[in-house]
Amino acid sequence: MIESDTLDKTKIPKHIAIIMDGNGRWARSKGLPRAAGHKAGVEAIREIVRASSDMGIGYLTVYAFSTENWTRPKEEVSTLFSLLLIYLDKEINDIHSNNVRLNIIGDYQKLSNNITKKITKSLELTKNNTGLVFNIALNYGSRDEMVGMVKKIYDLIKNSDIEQDDINYELIESLFYTKGIPDPDLVIRTSGELRISNFLLPQIAYSELWFTDVLWPDFRKEHLIEAIISYQKRRRRYGGIEAEENNEG
Ligand code: FPP
Numbered sequence: 001m002i003e004s005d006t007l008d009k010t011k012i013p014k015h016i017a018i019i020m021d022g023n024g025r026w027a028r029s030k031g032l033p034r035a036a037g038h039k040a041g042v043e044a045i046r047e048i049v050r051a052s053s054d055m056g057i058g059y060l061t062v063y064a065f066s067t068e069n070w071t072r073p074k075e076e077v078s079t080l081f082s083l084l085l086i087y088l089d090k091e092i093n094d095i096h097s098n099n100v101r102l103n104i105i106g107d108y109q110k111l112s113n114n115i116t117k118k119i120t121k122s123l124e125l126t127k128n129n130t131g132l133v134f135n136i137a138l139n140y141g142s143r144d145e146m147v148g149m150v151k152k153i154y155d156l157i158k159n160s161d162i163e164q165d166d167i168n169y170e171l172i173e174s175l176f177y178t179k180g181i182p183d184p185d186l187v188i189r190t191s192g193e194l195r196i197s198n199f200l201l202p203q204i205a206y207s208e209l210w211f212t213d214v215l216w217p218d219f220r221k222e223h224l225i226e227a228i229i230s231y232q233k234r235r236r237r238y239g240g241i242e243a244e245e246n247n248e249g
Contacts, residue, residue, distance in 0.1 A: 002225045004055050011232045013185035015059035016052065016224075017207070019199055020044070022191025022215030029215075035079045040217035042083050046091065051221040053098050053132040055228075059181055060134050061105070063199050067141030081111070084138075085118055092122045099131035105177035106140030107148075133181070140177065142201035149175040178203055186231045188224075190216045206238050 020041060027037030045062060052060040065080055095102060102122050109116060119138075152175045156162045162171070173179070184200060184207045192213040196204070210227040212219075235242060 002222045002229070004051075004221070004225055007055070007225065007228055008232050009056075012056055013228060013231055014057070015061070015182050015184045016057055016186045016188065016227075017061040017063075017184035017200060017204070018048070019063045019187070019189040019197060020216040020219075021189060021193055023217055025191060026215040026217040034076060037217055038076075038079055038083055042087050044217055044219045045087070047220060048224055049091075049095070049100065049132070049134055050098070051224055052134075053100055055224075057132060059184075060132060061137060061181075061184065061200070062135070063137045063140070063197075065106075065138050065140070066198060067107070067139060067144045068198065081115055084136075085115065088118050088122050092125060095122075095134065096126050096129065099129045100126065101129040101131070101133045102126045103133055103135045103181075104138050105135055105181075106138045107144065108138045110139060135178075135181065137199070141198045143198055145176050145178075146202075173202070176203070183207065186210060186227060188212070188227050190214050190219050206236065208234050208236065 023037035023041040024034045025037070026040060027034050030036070048062075049060060064084065069080070070077065092102070102125075104119055104123070108119060111119075149172055153162075153167060153171070157164070178200070183203045183205070186209075187196075187199075187204050187207045188210050189195070190212055192211070194211055208231050210230050212223060212227070214223055
């Protein structure tokens with residue numbers, strides 16, 4: 001079992017974003033209904049939130065429900081939201097006592113009343129916490145976020161708050177759901193799929209990517225550590241060249 005003391009404490013990623021995938025396949029492999037896969041997926045979330053908080057990670061973002069997930073059967077959509085409600089009911093006190101701050105990215109205001117109410121209460125309870133920021137992407141899609149951003153810029157210009165020359169990436173990112181959150185350093189996707197699926201597209205322009213065949217319900221702290229070890233071996237260049245090369249001659 002890989003332990004977190006094998007990690008270089010000076011190079012812990014500030015922000016890890018996870019595309020949790022494979023709940024359905026996990027359930028099918030066990031002859032269980034898809035809902036059982038999602039339920040087991042919540043257990044994995046619980047462990048990874050705790051592990052991230054213990055390791056001193058600043059931000060953890062999980063892709064829980066995308067703007068495209070509405071095309072799933074109604075029953076499955078309703079299972080996912082019930083699981084979210086149960087999760088918040090059962091876990092929010094633990095989250096709070098671990099100094100974790102909950103945050104939601106995505107158009108969650110459009111969700112049903114009982115969900116928005118529960119979310120608002122949970123956000124309020126944890127808002128002054130100073131440890132891990134646990135971001136749940138809910139009714140989130142990067143293209144939807146971009147459309148929203150363009151609409152806001154249109155309004156700013158229309159109301160003469162800004163001029164065309166004021167438009168730069170700094171302004172653009174301040175109009176995303178992720179405002180104030182540093183870009184992910186590391187993106188993890190489980191279940192062997194090699195896609196990004198409309199997740200934080202501009203924000204992950206320079207993120208390191210890590211893919212695993214492990215299905216999300218089987219994802220544990222040791223896999224998170226494996227991903228971070230891989231991340232720590234990489235040289236991030238952000239489009240530049242290696243520092244040593246830069247100093248040559
Ligand atoms: C991917 O598996 C998983 C999801 C789309 C949903 C993840 C949501 C939860 C685990 C529950 C609710 C969230 C919280 C934050 C408590 P898949 O269904 O796409 O799997 P498959 O590709 O194998 O079919």
